[in-house]
Amino acid sequence: MDFSYSEVQLMLQDSVQKFVHKSYDHETRSKIVESEDGYSKENWQLFAELGWLAVPFTEEDGGLGGSAVDLIVIMEEFGKANLVEPFTATAVLSGGLIAELAEAETKASLLEQLVTGNLQLACAYAETGSRFNLGKVATTATTSGDDVLINGKKIAVLNASNADQILVVARESGEETDAEGISIFRVDANADGVSINAFTNMDGKKSSEVTFENVKVSAESRLGEAGKALPALQKIIDRATVGVSAEALGALESLLQKTVEYSKTRKQFGTIIGSFQALQHRMADMFIECQLARSIVVMAAMQLDSSAGDLEKTKSVSAAKSRVGKAIRHVGQESIQIHGGIGVTDELDVGHLFKRVTAIDIMFGNADYHTERFASL
Amino acid sequence: MNADFTAEDLAFQEEVRSFLENEFPAEYQAKIDANIRLSKEEIINWQKILYKKGWAAPSWPVEYGGTGWTQIQQHMFATEMGLIGAPDPVPFGMKMVAPIIMAYGNDEQKARFLPDILESNVWWCQGYSEPNAGSDLASLKTAAVRDGDHYVVNGAKTWNTYGQYADWIFCLVRTDNTVKKQEGISFLLIDMKSPGVSLKPIYLLDGHAEVNEVFFDDVKVPVENLIGEENKGWTYAKVLLTHERTNISGVPRGKRRLRALKRIAAETDDGFGNSMMENQTFRNRVASIEIELKALEYAELRTLASISTGKAPGPESSILKIVGTELAQRIDEIFVDLAAYHCLPFVPEQFEDGFQGTPLGPGNSAASALTYFNNRKASIYGGSNEIQRNIICKAVLGL
Numbered sequence: 001m002d003f004s005y006s007e008v009q010l011m012l013q014d015s016v017q018k019f020v021h022k023s024y025d026h027e028t029r030s031k032i033v034e035s036e037d038g039y040s041k042e043n044w045q046l047f048a049e050l051g052w053l054a055v056p057f058t059e060e061d062g063g064l065g066g067s068a069v070d071l072i073v074i075m076e077e078f079g080k081a082n083l084v085e086p087f088t089a090t091a092v093l094s095g096g097l098i099a100e101l102a103e104a105e106t107k108a109s110l111l112e113q114l115v116t117g118n119l120q121l122a123c124a125y126a127e128t129g130s131r132f133n134l135g136k137v138a139t140t141a142t143t144s145g146d147d148v149l150i151n152g153k154k155i156a157v158l159n160a161s162n163a164d165q166i167l168v169v170a171r172e173s174g175e176e177t178d179a180e181g182i183s184i185f186r187v188d189a190n191a192d193g194v195s196i197n198a199f200t201n202m203d204g205k206k207s208s209e210v211t212f213e214n215v216k217v218s219a220e221s222r223l224g225e226a227g228k229a230l231p232a233l234q235k236i237i238d239r240a241t242v243g244v245s246a247e248a249l250g251a252l253e254s255l256l257q258k259t260v261e262y263s264k265t266r267k268q269f270g271t272i273i274g275s276f277q278a279l280q281h282r283m284a285d286m287f288i289e290c291q292l293a294r295s296i297v298v299m300a301a302m303q304l305d306s307s308a309g310d311l312e313k314t315k316s317v318s319a320a321k322s323r324v325g326k327a328i329r330h331v332g333q334e335s336i337q338i339h340g341g342i343g344v345t346d347e348l349d350v351g352h353l354f355k356r357v358t359a360i361d362i363m364f365g366n367a368d369y370h371t372e373r374f375a376s377l
Numbered sequence: 378m379n380a381d382f383t384a385e386d387l388a389f390q391e392e393v394r395s396f397l398e399n400e401f402p403a404e405y406q407a408k409i410d411a412n413i414r415l416s417k418e419e420i421i422n423w424q425k426i427l428y429k430k431g432w433a434a435p436s437w438p439v440e441y442g443g444t445g446w447t448q449i450q451q452h453m454f455a456t457e458m459g460l461i462g463a464p465d466p467v468p469f470g471m472k473m474v475a476p477i478i479m480a481y482g483n484d485e486q487k488a489r490f491l492p493d494i495l496e497s498n499v500w501w502c503q504g505y506s507e508p509n510a511g512s513d514l515a516s517l518k519t520a521a522v523r524d525g526d527h528y529v530v531n532g533a534k535t536w537n538t539y540g541q542y543a544d545w546i547f548c549l550v551r552t553d554n555t556v557k558k559q560e561g562i563s564f565l566l567i568d569m570k571s572p573g574v575s576l577k578p579i580y581l582l583d584g585h586a587e588v589n590e591v592f593f594d595d596v597k598v599p600v601e602n603l604i605g606e607e608n609k610g611w612t613y614a615k616v617l618l619t620h621e622r623t624n625i626s627g628v629p630r631g632k633r634r635l636r637a638l639k640r641i642a643a644e645t646d647d648g649f650g651n652s653m654m655e656n657q658t659f660r661n662r663v664a665s666i667e668i669e670l671k672a673l674e675y676a677e678l679r680t681l682a683s684i685s686t687g688k689a690p691g692p693e694s695s696i697l698k699i700v701g702t703e704l705a706q707r708i709d710e711i712f713v714d715l716a717a718y719h720c721l722p723f724v725p726e727q728f729e730d731g732f733q734g735t736p737l738g739p740g741n742s743a744a745s746a747l748t749y750f751n752n753r754k755a756s757i758y759g760g761s762n763e764i765q766r767n768i769i770c771k772a773v774l775g776l
Contacts, residue, residue: 131646155718268513269512341758344751362720
């Protein structure tokens, strides 16, 4: 048994920590959030040069190995700094789907552009009525001669406003909740009939509602076999779920550390508030939550990297996301409470970490959903 | 033992209900239902409607223009207001400074300030907390130094709610540095237009600046604006804080929100062909909140019955404050869980008055997160819930 990171993983962790320490303080992040793109192109190029964009991919696909443990190493550090760059949208989700589904030539070309920082992507899967069920797809793809026409509306499309291409989950056949009949198409973000309503999410990330109105694509833009995309989508979303869970873990550790620090400096009644046992025990509980969240995220990542069956993997992912959701509520809310009034201000980074973890709790299914999914498997 | 209201009380309840039904402006109701804040003018207008009816100050004695209602009637009025979401009177004048002026002010101060509060001609705000005096309020440092017929005030106050609207501020200031901290505090009323008063908005997590820092830079305040005796302010303030903690349970508001929650849940697809109201996990959570709300409602009624027999509100108000705020926060949470992806967009302006665009997501789903973020303050303000627990430990448990 060995829970320590490899040399390579430690180097990866170190490289993110150095970058964050040097170039990603709260003030810098706030400026990036307020900028029009909502992320820094310079940072993105740097991520490419440092090899981070290649982390989610196998060596065969031109990546650095593609293990889930590698992914959680890097994403935990992203979480600590509350990084807003679209790593999940472009590299983990969209890149993951391309690696999983695209035919060799397309895959090689797209991933090469992606890992060198020259391609921004978005993955449009959620819909107003789908809630967290990936298999419920009302957006349609209708074949007409050599073309395919896409119609429908997607919500919560991270990074759509910066994306060169959008991967759209659409139904080619079957009823709205059938597992069969779902395909994924690559669509140019500026194609006719694509309208992108962009805004900023609670965590500072750029998101959009995207409407597809008779958007014409070629049959070649379909990733993989017609109507068979759901298992791959499920697999990649599961992987991204573990990724953002690790990100939440980093953010929660950051919140814990900031809260403990604050309690050592904030004086009331002539003493530091960290000297009150009522608060000490609550910070001890926050620490326990962080440790349990870490344990279950590590478990899920190791399961994904193992030879376990799909069912077991999926159960592990849901277990992790459910348990992390609980930790998010607990640690997030206590961080604010122990900070007192200053904790609810926009000025302090603590509130922004709280908002980030709140968004992560929702992403890919909240704690209730994943508890139910765990129970149903 | 019974929890019945008298026929007289029930008739009163009916009167309140029908008044609110007819007089609470429909456009305000629509805004409140859509999570849009009422403007300063609208809040004042509503207050003046109540004034015309003679109901502006439910808790004031008749001699000052109050209703003279019993505790039960005040409770009924607050309940009916809460059930439709009508805004309570702005508390800073009506519920906070006015009782202090009545109890400790001189006749001239009463005549000068109370009628304008009653008629909502003057908007008051609160100057208590300071950057380094939060839970430990008595350690406040804003200084008032006597100079002839006025005080010179220097310092900073924080968490000042709606100071941007306010004409006057009531402040706790330090007038003696040489004694125990509680014994050197005075209660001073300051005109916000005085030279040297400035405001800096504080943006909260929901993107809205409802609180401010207030700075006092050599502000001259006439001595006649001192309430009661110099250095007795802490005693007065403690009374005020108890007032701040009554009617804080928020039961009616909780009921109104649960009704809305169930309605929205019945219209929300669970992704598997049912509504969220048919989802067992969700139903159980709603039920558990309803049960808690019921317990809180009866805790409040028991407190009310006890006050009605002449007992002062004691540590019970701490229970109501803790449970009321924490339950409201649980309701905030379940709204977020219900809205799911639809509450991710952070677009506070779509809940501002006069927003022209198309709101994102169905209903008010995107407002859920804003409320969740904003309302984390509830367990912090008005004496944090930690301080309330300290009160229970000390005053009830004898620890």
